[in-house]
Amino acid sequence: MAKNFIYLCEMLLSPSQENYLKAIYKLEAREGIATNQALAALVEATPASVTNMLRKLTDAGFAEYEAYQGATLTAAGRNEAVTLVRKHRLWEVFLVEKLQYDWDAVHALAEELEHIGGDELINRLDAFLDHPAYDPHGDPIPNAKGVVRTRQHAIAASDAKEGDVFVVCGVRDSSSLFLQHLDKLNIALGKAYTLKECLEFDRSAVWVEQEGALTNVSNEVAKNVLIQLTDE
Amino acid sequence: MAKNFIYLCEMLLSPSQENYLKAIYKLEAREGIATNQALAALVEATPASVTNMLRKLTDAGFAEYEAYQGATLTAAGRNEAVTLVRKHRLWEVFLVEKLQYDWDAVHALAEELEHIGGDELINRLDAFLDHPAYDPHGDPIPNAKGVVRTRQHAIAASDAKEGDVFVVCGVRDSSSLFLQHLDKLNIALGKAYTLKECLEFDRSAVWVEQEGALTNVSNEVAKNVLIQLTDE
């Protein structure tokens, strides 16, 4: 009877555990493997705390963990992580679209909100927001089944060539500092530009808006802006 | 310098601490004094845990607490508690109005959401919802300054007399069980009725809807339904 209970009762994760799963998920995507140290940096804890938590997540069946080999997610763990990403991004859409927050101010709040409630809440929020495909930073929102559609044809703006016509569709850096810098440059998601000129000296570039306004974009900025080339 | 920091840095409360403040607030309103035992029941903990927490809240300046005398809130504590009530009720409005939840299903979620974020978030939510005055259960929502407008002229339906015409404006019991029972009786906030007959035998009553439908309402139900008598 007690054994049955274990099977019937869905495993509950603490917010802290959820953050670790999300961190492993991000690192798997970024560098293939989640080292102890990288995890410590992401969750803002010490490596010792990470070891401790990884053991728990492994015991609970959400991660695979071999000493000195780094962590990977199990199917269950990946599922949790994707759901968290979904929740995070949907709340960001809500905060920007409905509560009129600036795109650079929503991360911390979404980080709190993503731990609330279960599938019911998030699916209702999704419907209320009209099933958005992207969050305010251009990142794709996993659907209710956990499928993440990867952004097609997106490249870093630093890889564009003179004469290219493109639309800004995402950012690599979602920090408030970077996003506010884009605001100052008048660069926003969905805007179209033509790359007028690449300057060899500092690898910066001159972008032309459709209305003719010129923007000088440093290579450091361009590396963190994602674009889609358009046909013409 | 360190001393200044204390003055400048707003005191942060844990979710658990916030729940205690809310509980004291409710008990103060309901019975004037918050006994240790009543608090234990409300926050679902043991009296020993309550003693423990009350000492912390007293040290932090949010409650006054004399051994064996029960707890009261300080101005700071009351302020926190009212803000929590405001957050709770605004989230309930959001869940019912925007996410189409049933009124009997929102309490637990609002209980989680009320601990998220600060004034900025809740004031934006308030504006988004168009500054609602009442939550889905008819309870008044404190404004941004912490002013709670008490419901005027509300009485228990069990105090109505034969021939009285009234509008349902609130409930005393927000449990899912009771609210679903009201659903079955077709009783909802804002609906108008005439009290056709009081039955002496079991103190139940017959209500007539404007469209003529009859509802038999037990005294137990009537005691938990709040109404406003209308002129005619």
Added chain:
DNA sequence: GCCTTTTTTTAGTCATGGCTAAAAATTTTA
């Protein structure tokens, strides 16, 4: 292949917020 450096783990602590069981204080009853 050994020595140094880096990474990870162990061991021991701490704060939070619970718990139980027993003791103490208060209130009620007779």
Added chain:
DNA sequence: TAAAATTTTTAGCCATGACTAAAAAAAGGC
């Protein structure tokens, strides 16, 4: 007013999730 019942507190314990400092393991340099 004294005994009984209730309420509150104390004392000691537990789990979670952090931390530090030291030990151990792995990786790199030569």
